[in-house]
Amino acid sequence: MSSLFIGDIQEDTLVFDRIYDQYHQVIYANIFKLIKSEAIAEDILQDVFFSLWENRMKIDIQKSVSGWLFIVSYNKSLSILRKKVKEAVDYIENYDAYDDISEEIFLNEAVYESQLKILEEAVIALPPQRQKVFRLCHFEGKSQEEVAKILGLSTASVKDYLKHSKRFIREYVLSKTHLNQAIGLAVILTLY
Numbered sequence: 001m002s003s004l005f006i007g008d009i010q011e012d013t014l015v016f017d018r019i020y021d022q023y024h025q026v027i028y029a030n031i032f033k034l035i036k037s038e039a040i041a042e043d044i045l046q047d048v049f050f051s052l053w054e055n056r057m058k059i060d061i062q063k064s065v066s067g068w069l070f071i072v073s074y075n076k077s078l079s080i081l082r083k084k085v086k087e088a089v090d091y092i093e094n095y096d097a098y099d100d101i102s103e104e105i106f107l108n109e110a111v112y113e114s115q116l117k118i119l120e121e122a123v124i125a126l127p128p129q130r131q132k133v134f135r136l137c138h139f140e141g142k143s144q145e146e147v148a149k150i151l152g153l154s155t156a157s158v159k160d161y162l163k164h165s166k167r168f169i170r171e172y173v174l175s176k177t178h179l180n181q182a183i184g185l186a187v188i189l190t191l192y
Helices: 009-035 038-054 065-088 095-107 109-124 128-139 144-151 155-176 179-191
Strands: none
Touching (some): 065 128, 109 128, 109 155
């Protein structure tokens, strides 16, 4: 496994800054979709990038950094939401069973990895043009109009590619996962 980072603080800081500049807006937008609070979304964003820095030597260069950021931000957002739900409904007797299931689905690092792997496999399995459109829109945060200009397509074609890509990815995920993973990934895919 080779890392994006090399262990030199100055070089690693430059790599981190480039990653932050490239992805912080789209990651923030995805967090905000779930949280609906600017202050909390900003805190989660900082936490996600802090996690990136802490885990920088563990991230495989062959894997998608944007996918890693998305999964981590999604799971951190769910943790906050779950905490709010638990506080609001702490009188429900069987809540602990739900909490155990959600912990198993969303907080286990092995599950993160398998979710990310399945999601990346699904994206790679898309036809090349659909894959480009999907990555530009969802991993790089480009608008449909920007993607149309970049790839020389009509906006209608970009929308059509995204629609078919989402359907394909959902079907792929369902065919490759166990129930718990499918639930977690299904929730992730609703954000797309």
